[in-house]
Structures are given as C-alpha cells and as structure tokens.
Amino acid sequence: MITFLVTGLIFYGYKKGNRNTKDISIQYLEAVSTNPSNSNTTNLSVLHLSDLHLENISISPDELYDKVKDQHIDLIALTGDFLDRKRTIPKLTEYLEVFQKLEPTYGTFAVFGNHDYVLRKEPFQQLENLLQEYGCQTLRNETITINTKEGILNIIGIDDFSTKRSDLVESYKNVVDGYKLVLTHDPNIVMHMKDYHFDYLLSGHFHGGQICWPKPYHLVKMGKLVRLNMVKGLHYFDGKPFYISEGLGQTGLNIRVGSRPEITFHQVSVSNAQSLELTS
Numbered sequence: 262m263i264t265f266l267v268t269g270l271i272f273y274g275y276k277k278g279n280r281n282t283k284d285i286s287i288q289y290l291e292a293v294s295t296n297p298s299n300s301n302t303t304n305l306s307v308l309h310l311s312d313l314h315l316e317n318i319s320i321s322p323d324e325l326y327d328k329v330k331d332q333h334i335d336l337i338a339l340t341g342d343f344l345d346r347k348r349t350i351p352k353l354t355e356y357l358e359v360f361q362k363l364e365p366t367y368g369t370f371a372v373f374g375n376h377d378y379v380l381r382k383e384p385f386q387q388l389e390n391l392l393q394e395y396g397c398q399t400l401r402n403e404t405i406t407i408n409t410k411e412g413i414l415n416i417i418g419i420d421d422f423s424t425k426r427s428d429l430v431e432s433y434k435n436v437v438d439g440y441k442l443v444l445t446h447d448p449n450i451v452m453h454m455k456d457y458h459f460d461y462l463l464s465g466h467f468h469g470g471q472i473c474w475p476k477p478y479h480l481v482k483m484g485k486l487v488r489l490n491m492v493k494g495l496h497y498f499d500g501k502p503f504y505i506s507e508g509l510g511q512t513g514l515n516i517r518v519g520s521r522p523e524i525t526f527h528q529v530s531v532s533n534a535q536s537l538e539l540t541s
C-alpha cells in the first residue's frame with residue numbers, strides 16, 4: 262500500500278510539473294531615461310529567448326509565433342543552449358522560421374551555451390551553420406555594431422563562461438561609442454566585468470532553478486551569483502543592470518516546480534545609454 266501511494270504521488274508530481282512547462286510567462290521590461298529632457302526618445306524592442314533545450318520544450322513553433330506576433334520587434338536576442346543532441350538539430354529549423362517570419366528590424370543574434378558545446382566539432386558546426394542559414398548572426402567573443410535610427414548599438418556576444426570560452430578582450434575589441442548590449446549565456450561573467458562597461462546584459466543558464474523544491478539547492482555549483490540569490494530576473498552588479506531569463510525549455514526531466522518558461526520583451530533606449538534606469 263505504501264509503495265502504491267508513493268508511486269502515485271511521484272506520478273502526480275511529475276504530471277503537475279510537466280503541465281507547468283506549458284505555463285509560459287511573458288515579461289516586459291522598459292528602460293526609462295532618468296533625464297526628463299530625453300522623455301521622447303524612441304526605444305528599441307528586443308525579444309529575448311534563452312535555453313530552448315529542444316529535447317525538452319513544451320511550446321511548438323506555431324504557439325511561440327502566436328504569443329509574440331502582435332509585438333513590434335526590432336531585434337531578437339538568443340542567449341544559448343539550443344540543444345545538445347545531434348539528432349535534434351533539424352527540430353530547430355521550424356523555430357528559426359518563426360524568427361524569420363517575425364521580421365525583426367535589425368535581425369536575430371545568438372550566442373552559445375554549455376549544452377550547445379556538448380555537440381563538439383562537426384555537429385556543433387552544423388548547428389552554427391543552420392542558425393546562419395536562417396539569418397541569425399552568431400557571436401563568439403565578438404561585436405556587431407548597428408547604426409539604428411535611435412543611435413549606435415553595439416551587440417557584444419560573449420562566449421560561454423561556464424565552459425571557459427569567454428574572452429572579454431576579444432569581445433570588446435571592436436566596440437565603439439554607443440549603447441552596449443551584451444548577450445551571453447552564463448550571467449556569472451558579470452562578476453569579471455568591472456573594467457568592461459555595458460548598458461544592459463541579457464543571459465539565461467539557470468532556468469530560474471527549474472525545480473525549486475523547496476529551494477533550488479541544486480544550482481549551488483553553478484557559480485557565485487547563485488549564492489547571492491541571483492538566479493532569475495533583473496539584477497545589478499557594480500551598478501550595471503543584467504537580466505537572467507528562466508528559459509523556454511527544460512533540461513533533464515521535462516518538468517518545472519516553482520519556475521516558469523519565459524518569453525521576455527525588453528525596451529532599451531539606445532540614444533540615452535548613459536542615463537537609464539530599468540523598471541518592470
């Protein structure tokens with residue numbers, strides 16, 4: 262009888278946790294100028310997605326499109342961990358078609374995460390080639406500069422910190438005066454960026470804990486930010502703002518407890534990069 266009850270509770274818990282992976286949270290954050298004279302500045306709209314983990318994702322390409330299609334999107338930022346199995350690479354195609362269909366004004370940009378690098382060599386190159394084939398610019402310790410109608414935008418792609426691929430010197434080598442938007446997978450890199458200015462940093466990696474019962478103790482080995490209780494949402498380090506997405510997919514078990522899959526829209530005021538505060 263006890264075994265039956267325990268089995269039943271485990272099954273119920275798994276089913277409930279799996280249902281949670283379909284409960285998508287859509288977040289909106291706005292960069293607000295602290296200078297009243299700049300109140301009429303037009304913002305850029307950035308759609309931020311992280312940690313798709315296509316082996317365990319509970320939102321279809323069509324569902325994703327339906328959730329974001331009515332929003333104006335200037336830029337799509339993808340902060341890593343697309344997948345970690347070669348056989349899953351073709352599954353990415355339909356999601357990339359969604360990004361193309363959304364027609365972001367200035368394009369789609371991506372960095373890689375630790376799970377992507379599980380692929381190694383040829384399979385990894387296949388992943389990168391597929392992203393590029395569908396118009397996604399991949400950034401591995403490099404900067405793309407865009408002259409937007411709002412102002413100069415530096416998109417700084419820092420490679421994965423957790424697998425020791427980050428190179429801040431290379432990443433910032435071609436940065437020019439203007440707004441500095443950093444895309445990276447592991448947010449722990451912010452603790453090493455005292456001498457590297459950014460106006461805003463987007464990241465993922467922690468899944469908001471994914472299974473937070475009773476607390477996300479399993480994240481303890483994932484860097485110092487976890488010990489500072491910075492595992493999701495908006496935070497500041499050395500006075501600079503950074504955002505940690507809870508991710509759209511799951512890793513390991515396809516369940517969530519105390520966390521939700523996330524789609525995030527960020528409004529950034531490019532022309533007033535030096536006078537911003539963030540609100541949600």
